[in-house]
Amino acid sequence: MQSKESIIEPPKKFIHIEWREFWAYRDLFLVMAWRDISVRYKQTLLGVLWIILQPVMTMAVFTFIFNRMAGIESGDGTPYPIFLYTGLLLWQYFSSTVNNSAQSMVANASLIQKVYFPRLIIPATSVTTAFVDLAVSSAILVVMMAYYGFMPQLVGVAIIPLLLLIVTFTALGIGLFLASLNVKYRDVRYALPFFINIGFYVTPVIYPAAMLDKYPVVKTLFLCLNPMASVINGARTGLLGRSTIEWDTLAVSLFVSIIYFLFGLFYFRRTESYFADIA
Amino acid sequence: MKPIIEIKNIGKKYKIGVHRGYLSLREQLASKTAHAIKSLTRGNKNNDKENDEFWALRDVSFNVNEGETIGIIGRNGAGKSTLLKILSKITPPTTGKIALRGRVASLLEVGTGFHPELTGRENIYLNGTILGMTRAEISKKFDEIVAFSEIEKFLDTPVKRYSSGMYVRLAFAVAAHLEPEILLVDEVLAVGDAEFQKKCLGKMGDVAQEGRTVLFVSHNMGAIRQLCNSGILLTEGKIAALGKTDIVVDAYLQTIATSHPTDGGVIASNDKFGIALKKVDLLNNKGVESPVLQAGAAGFICLVLETTSPQKNLLVSIAVNTLNDTRVCILHTGISDNRGVDLQPPAARLLCHLPKVPFLPGKYRLHIKIAEANGDTIFNVPYATEIAVEGGDFFGTGKLPDVTWAGVALVEHTWQVT
Numbered sequence: 221m222q223s224k225e226s227i228i229e230p231p232k233k234f235i236h237i238e239w240r241e242f243w244a245y246r247d248l249f250l251v252m253a254w255r256d257i258s259v260r261y262k263q264t265l266l267g268v269l270w271i272i273l274q275p276v277m278t279m280a281v282f283t284f285i286f287n288r289m290a291g292i293e294s295g296d297g298t299p300y301p302i303f304l305y306t307g308l309l310l311w312q313y314f315s316s317t318v319n320n321s322a323q324s325m326v327a328n329a330s331l332i333q334k335v336y337f338p339r340l341i342i343p344a345t346s347v348t349t350a351f352v353d354l355a356v357s358s359a360i361l362v363v364m365m366a367y368y369g370f371m372p373q374l375v376g377v378a379i380i381p382l383l384l385l386i387v388t389f390t391a392l393g394i395g396l397f398l399a400s401l402n403v404k405y406r407d408v409r410y411a412l413p414f415f416i417n418i419g420f421y422v423t424p425v426i427y428p429a430a431m432l433d434k435y436p437v438v439k440t441l442f443l444c445l446n447p448m449a450s451v452i453n454g455a456r457t458g459l460l461g462r463s464t465i466e467w468d469t470l471a472v473s474l475f476v477s478i479i480y481f482l483f484g485l486f487y488f489r490r491t492e493s494y495f496a497d498i499a
Numbered sequence: 500m501k502p503i504i505e506i507k508n509i510g511k512k513y514k515i516g517v518h519r520g521y522l523s524l525r526e527q528l529a530s531k532t533a534h535a536i537k538s539l540t541r542g543n544k545n546n547d548k549e550n551d552e553f554w555a556l557r558d559v560s561f562n563v564n565e566g567e568t569i570g571i572i573g574r575n576g577a578g579k580s581t582l583l584k585i586l587s588k589i590t591p592p593t594t595g596k597i598a599l600r601g602r603v604a605s606l607l608e609v610g611t612g613f614h615p616e617l618t619g620r621e622n623i624y625l626n627g628t629i630l631g632m633t634r635a636e637i638s639k640k641f642d643e644i645v646a647f648s649e650i651e652k653f654l655d656t657p658v659k660r661y662s663s664g665m666y667v668r669l670a671f672a673v674a675a676h677l678e679p680e681i682l683l684v685d686e687v688l689a690v691g692d693a694e695f696q697k698k699c700l701g702k703m704g705d706v707a708q709e710g711r712t713v714l715f716v717s718h719n720m721g722a723i724r725q726l727c728n729s730g731i732l733l734t735e736g737k738i739a740a741l742g743k744t745d746i747v748v749d750a751y752l753q754t755i756a757t758s759h760p761t762d763g764g765v766i767a768s769n770d771k772f773g774i775a776l777k778k779v780d781l782l783n784n785k786g787v788e789s790p791v792l793q794a795g796a797a798g799f800i801c802l803v804l805e806t807t808s809p810q811k812n813l814l815v816s817i818a819v820n821t822l823n824d825t826r827v828c829i830l831h832t833g834i835s836d837n838r839g840v841d842l843q844p845p846a847a848r849l850l851c852h853l854p855k856v857p858f859l860p861g862k863y864r865l866h867i868k869i870a871e872a873n874g875d876t877i878f879n880v881p882y883a884t885e886i887a888v889e890g891g892d893f894f895g896t897g898k899l900p901d902v903t904w905a906g907v908a909l910v911e912h913t914w915q916v917t
Contacts, residue, residue, distance in 0.1 A: 228588060228597040251628040255614060255621075262616040262657075334611045335629055336588035493591045496584065497513065 231493045237485065242338050249341050253348035256320075260349065271356045275312060279305045286426045295428035298460050302364045306459060307425035307452045309361060310383070313354040314391045314448055315416045320346030321395025322412055325403050325495060332495050339492040340485075343399045347388060365459070375465065376458025382470070383451045383458075386477045390447045393480030396488040403495050422446065429453040447473035447480075501600060502562035503681060503712050504586070509595035511556040511581050511736075555581040556736045559595075563714070565680075568707040570727035570744060571716045572751050577733040579716045583607060583683050586714065601680030601712070604631050608685075610670030615659035619650055619669055622658050626673045640676045648672035675702045682706060685716045700726070701901065720748050720791060721860035721889035725899065752790055767867075767880040773807030774842075774877060779865065779884040782850070792856045792886065794909060795893030800830075800886070802849040802867065804842060812839030812872035817851060820864045827863065827907050839872050857909045859900070860890040 242249075261267040279301055286292045287300040294303035321343035325332065328342050365372070402408035423446060424432065432439040442449045450469040457463050556578040563569055571579050584590045586597065587605035612629040613622050623644055627637040637644075645651055648669040650661075658666055684703065700722055707713055707726055717723055723730060723744060730747030732740040732754075740750040768775035783789040784797035792798040800817060816831040830851050832840050840849060867883040870876050890899055893909045900909070 226599050226603075228585065228592065228599070230593055230595075231591050247634045248628045251625055251634070255617065255625055258621070259614060259616050331612050331629065333589065334608045335605065335631075337629070337631075496590045 317391035322398035389477035393484035396484030570723035573733035604679035795891035
């Protein structure tokens with residue numbers, strides 16, 4: 221319910237984000253996030269195990285194909301499975317956030333047409349499901365680190381929040397943009413899986429970032445446009461600690477991710493008032 | 500004191516073709532290209548644009564004072580729901596300004612956001628927060644909500660296993676415990692069975708009594724008359740009438756009555772006898788055409804017939820059924836009149852006079868049968884037409900039976916102690 225004395229007018233050209241209103245609806249955010257999480261594995265046999273099974277099985281198959289068959293190495297002596305798993309975790313967090321938020325407005329169209337609440341809540345809750353997945357499957361990473369005898373650098377642990385922030389900004393920025401676009405053009409539904417797949421290969425998940433050194437132009441481009449590259453690289457150096465963290469590229473990535481986020485946010489705010497009419 | 504809702508010059512424009520359904524990018528590109536080519540060859544751009552626009556609401560202005568209950572009526576597509584959607588901030592207006600001075604809750608649908616996989620308990624929290632309550636408020640009212648919904652035993656069962664009745668009861672229970680200062684309600688009474696509809700109406704009445712401000716959209720004129728102090732009639736997006744409920748409702752009924760199709764259609768006919776039933780009209784106590792009968796008042800069911808030759812001793816019957824096909828009664832010339840009906844060509848109106856309409860508010864279906872004097876059927880028209888009955892002062896006491904009491908008929912009676 222809205223606060224005392226509110227004014228309804230045609231949307232203005234100037235856009236501002238109503239953080240106070242968002243805060244007033246924090247309970248809805250929590251309940252929606254909880255709904256998404258608790259509904260996910262209802263009536264499944266393996267339930268929460270699926271969260272772990274997916275990355276672990278992907279890791280097993282990819283290790284066999286890319287490491288054993290194609291001969292791709294981590295490049296610095298890190299065992300390939302743990303090297304790969306670190307990348308997979310972050311990539312999955314990224315791709316499911318983008319995916320969930322891009323589909324979220326259309327999936328909740330019936331709600332949007334019947335009730336008012338800050339629309340941002342819907343794509344924002346998509347982050348929480350992906351985050352829970354990340355948290356659960358990270359347990360396997362800890363087990364693997366123990367198994368392979370890795371002791372993370374202190375700074376490596378300390379930068380995790382920063383890395384997650386960069387991923388979240390990037391994913392949510394792209395997700396918000398696609399969510400609004402999806403309301404109007406359902407092409408997004410078909411194009412997105414394809415682009416996420418491409419994104420997986422242009423991000424150093426299955427291969428080390430060092431392999432890009434031979435292609436300086438490509439590497440610079442990746443660095444500017446794809447914050448995921450330096451985040452995954454940063455997580456590997458931080459946690460598996462064979463080299464030093466590249467602070468400069470992380471700084472660039474943080475900046476780029478904020479740009480993505482702001483762009484997505486403002487595009488979403490500019491279009492959201494008409495969602496109910498065209499969803 | 501300032502009015503609790505101030506609406507000034509509200510207008511809402513839709514672009515036809517855009518507001519219904521979505522476009523794929525390809526279609527959009529194709530139409531843009533076609534448009535560009537057209538404007539190149541013809542040199543005019545603006546003609547098409549004007550035609551594609553449609554004003555669902557135009558220059559709507561009115562004020563609502565605290566504690567008023569206002570009924571918004573009008574035909575489908577008149578802009579009633581659009582107005583509620585703008586007031587609930589679901590869609591923005593194209594022009595104008597609205598000031599709302601109080602907490603608003605809107606109930607455009609019963610059970611918005613219910614998730615089939617979640618249990619009743621979980622859905623109470625989900626639906627409650629979606630409607631604008633905080634978790635603390637819901638926890639406080641949780642027991643009341645459960646008691647109202649009468650589903651205690653199934654609280655921890657996923658709602659997908661609920662019967663539709665249970666589902667609707669739970670949904671309404673949550674909505675009924677909202678405590679806004681301004682409540683916007685759209686035709687939610689259209690769902691559920693008759694009993695549920697009556698329970699909703701009862702609760703709505705309570706809300707109005709508590710001094711909240713209510714804007715209520717409905718096609719149920721009985722409910723509007725019963726609940727609202729004033730009404731607004733919308734016609735094609737504009738305010739056509741505004742004022743006392745009875746006056747506005749009558750104005751609305753008038754617009755429907757005058758727009759009855761007179762297309763020479765025939766409901767049923769028998770060529771051998773040369774008889775045709777053209778239409779069935781309802782007349783009010785003054786003998787004027789009306790879309791509804793009023794309980795307790797006089798009314799007529801009028802069969803408009805055509806015949807090519809004089810007819811003697813016809814048996815005519817009208818069976819009145821509820822929408823659930825429960826027979827309420829049969830009105831039969833052979834029994835109540837104890838004689839047949841004679842008709843003269845070319846046309847005749849057969850009036851069935853109900854001195855005191857004994858039906859509870861609601862909708863009824865009429866089955867019409869015409870037979871020869873010996874009982875052989877000339878024609879039999881099941882579901883010939885549907886009629887509506889609105890509430891009225893049947894007993895002359897100024898009191899209406901509680902809408903939550905089920906039933907179909909009003910029975911005249913007296914009480915005495917001996």
